[in-house]
Amino acid sequence: MATHLSHPQRRPPLLRQAIKIRRRRVRDLQDPAPQTTQEVQVQSHHFSSEERDQLYEEALYTVLHRLGQPAPNHVKETSELLRYLQEAFQVQPEEHQQMLQRVGELEKPVFCLKATVKQAKGILGKDVSGFSDPYCLLGIEQGVGVPEDSPVSRHRQKAVVRHTIPEEQTHRTQVKSQTLNPVWDETFILEFEDISNASFHLDMWDLDTVESVRQKLGELTDLHGLRRIFKEARKDKGQDDFLGNVVLKLQDLRCREDQWYPLEPCTETYPDRGRCHLQFQFIHKRRATVASRSQPSYTVHLHLLQQLVSHEVTQHQAGSTSWDASLSPQGATILFLHATQKDLSDFHQSMAQWLAYSRLYQSLEFPSSCLLHPITSIEYQWIQGRLKEEQREELATSFTSLLAYGLSLIRKFRSVFPLSVSDSPSRLQSLLRVLVQMCKTKAFGELCPDSVPLPQLVAEALRMGTVEWFHLMQQHHQPMVQGILEAGKALLSLVHDVMDDLYQCRHTWNKIFHNVLKIDLFSVAFQELQWLVAKRVQDHTAAVGSLVSPDMGESLFQLYVTLKELCQLGPVPSDSGVLALDGFHRWFQPAIPSWLQKTYSVALERVQRAVQMDPLVPLGELTKHSTSAVDLSTCFAQISHTARQLDWPDPEEAFMITVKFVEDTCRLALVYCSLIKARARELSAGQKDQGQAANMLCVVVNNMEQLRLVIHKLPTQLAWEALEQRVGAVLEQGQLQNTLHAQLQGALAGLGHEIRTGVRTLAEQLEVGIATHIQKLIGAKESVLPEDAILPLMKFLEVKLCYMNTNLVQENFNSLLTLLWTHTLTVLVEVASSQRSSSLASSRLKAALQNLEICFHAEGCGLPPEALHTATFQTLQRDLELQAASSRELIQKYFCSRIQQQAETTSERLGAVTIKASYRASEQKLHVELLSASSLLPLDSNGSSDPFVQLTLEPRHEFPELAPRETQKHKKELHPLFDETFEFLVPAEPCQKAWACLLLTVLDHDTLGADDLEGEAFLPLCRVPGLTGCEDPGEAPQTRLPLTYPAPNGDPILQLLESRKSDREAQAFVKLRRQRAKQASQHASH
Secondary structure, three states: OOOOOOOOOOOOOHHHHHHHHHHHHHHHHHOOOOOOOOOOOOOOOOEEEEHHHHHHHHHHHHHHHHOOOOOOOOOOOOHHHHHHHHHOOOOHHHHHHHHHHHHHHHOOOOOEEEEEEEEOOOOOOOOOOOOOOOEEEEEEEOOOOOOOHHHHHHHHHHHHHHOOOOOOHHHEEOOOEEEEEOEEEEEEEEOOOOOOHEEEEEEEOOHHHOOOOHHHHHOOOOOOHHHHHHHHHHHOOOOOOOEEEEEHHHOOOOOOEEEEOOEOOOOOOOOOOEEEEEEEEEEEEOOHHHOOOOOOHHHHHHHHHHHHHHHHHHHHHHHHEEEEEOOHHHHHHHHHHHHOOOOOOOOHHHHHHHHHHHHHHOOOOOOOHHHHHHHHHHHHOOHHHHOOOHHHHHHHHHHHHHHHHHHHHHHOHHHHHOOOOOOHHHHHHHHHHHHHHHHHOOOHHHOOOOOHHHHHHHHHHHHHHHHHHHHHHHHHHHOOOOOOHHHHHHHHHHHHHHHHHHHHHHHHHHHHHHHHOOOOOOHHHHHHHHHHHHHHHHHHHHHHOOOOOHHHHHHHHHHHHHHHHHHOOOOOOOOOOOOOOOOOOHHHHHHHHHHHHHHHHHHHHHHHHHHEEEEEEEEOOOOOOOOHHHHHHHHHHHHHHHHHHHHHOOOOHHHHHHHHHHHHHHHHHHHHHHHHHHHHHHHOOOOHHHHHHHHHHHHHHHHHHHHHHHOHHEEEEEEOOOOHHHOOOOOOHHHHHHHHHHHHHHHHHHHHHHHHHHHHHHHHHEEEEEEHHHHHHHHHOOOOOOOHHHHHHHHHHHHHHHHHHHOHHHHHHHHHHHHHHHHHHHHHHHHHHOOOOOOOHHHHHHHHHHHHHHHEEEEEEEHHHHOOOOHHHHHHHHHHHOOOHHHHHHHHHHHHHHHHHHHOOEEEOOOOOEEEEEEEEEEEEEEEEEEEEEEEOOOOOOOOOOEEEEEEEEOOOOOOOOOOEEEEOOOOOOOEEEEEEEEEOOOHHHHOOOOEEEEEEEEOOOOOOEEEEEEEEEEHHHHOOOOOOOOOOOOOOOEEOOEOOOOOOOHHHHHHHOOOOOHHHHHHHHHHHHHHHHHOOOOHHO
């Protein structure tokens, strides 16, 4: 029997009766409707014993009656498939054999070949137009036992269908007019009995209708068409032309085939006759199993699929692996055979797969990604009209059931997808994608039209799940012992868990929900949790009340800090959004005094313990403070950290809290100074070695310096700048500066005083040694050179300063150097003053000062030059420079100073002299022309003067053989014209020295008494032409020299020379200079 399944639009009249028969037979092939409709419970994937037996029978029947060659990826051996079924259904061997025997005794099904003629390409053109009107005849020839290689067999393969197959078993397609590439897409059901000797035959013919010669000539296009007309004339009228055939043995076909086959000729003419596209499928009719007779094919296949998938998932779980939706070759082969034999469409197979997988997913543990393929397949093939009402209800139920189950998992995602399992995020993301894919399908939209949008459902599930999770965690943290303190600890632990959960929501889960559903999970969770937390914290702080114990204060502080972190973690609130935690700091106001007191008490205890444990030994070569300084820095850092944690929102109260923190910190600093000094006294009390006591004192000073550095950082650590901006609107201008900065400066001043006191004590220990060594320097024998005399002092300083530099930080060492330098200069000034008359002692002191300057500068590592070169230093250096000089050196310095005075004098108040001077090197003569004097002072009672000029080369010890020269005396003349020439026979060498000069002394001649001094002028000889490097001076230029007076207050050089009583030369020089100074002072008084 055969049935034609296509519904063409055009049918030849002769086929109508055959088509009616085929339609009737198609209805016979359809599955009988179930007697009762049972709703499948998706919560369970197990079958009753009776259902299992019927399903097992169905599976065995499918394997035993398989048809066709197996596909390459399918299992060939029947025994292997039977063993697999036995394991999948968990059937004992004896029961299996009994079932196998019983199934073998059942009536065989009716074997059918479902053949679909799709299309053909490149067929022969038989009509005069060059085209054909093709149609196909097809059927199955049941073999008669002829050997395959015999001539009769080969002849039968080439025989046409109408000659080999009875007419009632022959089927015909529609005729496609005037084409060489016909498309039919018609399906036929062909029954057969024995596959081993059955063959499929298809003949393709060109329909030949009766036409007149005139009609054919009208269709003529070329000579080939003319030959076809002559050929047609020789044929019987109405005889169709053979186009080719396809003959296939059924046993060579696979269970399903889809191929192009060449059209074979009956003769060797025209071997290339085109190709034909055919599809084959071996199916059953009238299966003898209970399930096939009582249930629809789709339902039976669904149950079989569910049973096999359940088995394979269980097998993977036993092996600790995850099922990836890939069936084993045995399971895939059995399901393929069953779907093929039952002639299930691809859509019904996808639907069965979806129903089975969605049910099993709710009871077995396997990846939700396995659901993506079946739901996608349903979407691609969805046509609602192909489903029966019960099937639509079943599919809709699967949608709603999976959606409800998925939402329940999402609601409990924190426990269902724990982050302790590495693949939890990917599993949740896969579930969300499956739900999204399901809800956006056409099937879901048509079958579940009233469903709420998925994002809304998921958001509500997340909200409810967050609340449920919070209550569960609250029960988990319920204290065993009832009490307000225990309740606070439990609440703190609960808030910590909330923080951890929100952190996970933000950094792990939020991106999954946002990427898939555009849902901000973090915002949903935060909004719910902050309300729940706020209610419990407010109740707890109300229960604590205003009297806060230290332990309760610590608990409340930790809770306060955690709530601050919780608020900072939350999203930025909108303009209209109000959070329950807004202003939560007000709940903790009663605990602030307890927090501040606890912070100070803890810090004080740590400081006391640190000082008590401190051995006052530097921590290392680079770290010169001791352990207590480190601990103190840690204490202050902890106070600053506590202040930052507190960060009180109210500006005015925040200012008062900061004031308290600064006050406590400064108090701790002063307490530490007292404690560390007491510790040093305690440790040095039993020490006989004074060096060890000095070591400890150095460490104490360094610790205080380190403390000062820490105190300096308070404004930064306590964020004063930010505080000032916050409190600007509530405090008076300058109040913060006057309060906080005043506290800070007071503490720094106290520390500075303590540091200076310590450094002063160290300096006093060294000052005695420095003074002693300076006295020994003066008392050394005269034979000892100054460089050797100062060695003990320098060695003493080198040892002591290196020691101090090693044990003091740089700041304190510089302070010590400053004190020592000031003291050393004072001692040197005192000693130098007492040794003015001793050039030897002054030379030693001068060498000492020079070396001390180098020592205290230490190549830039000690005091800077500006700190060394004080006014005292400069005065002492100048005095020692003079005191250490010989009498002649002092005389030279005197004339250098007078030459300098002459160069700086521009006023001619005392008058001036004009001269010409030159030196002739060839004659070794100094030639001086004294031209005139002018504007002299009237020194006589008559209002005039009797001037003359005395010329001497100074200093006298440089020109011992040259006597002074004098000009003529001019009576009563204030502007004398001398016009006199003098020559001095003198070598050039002494004239080129800086102090060599021509002294011009202008005197007023007095007949009865000593001559009066008009003034002095000094001409440096080194500047005279002929002594400046030019051999021929030429015409000497005029030089006008203003007259000057000696210093009226006494020259220090003359004072030093005067103190040297035993030096006749010095005394003679001083006598003359004193006389000139006396004369100058007399004239100045007048």
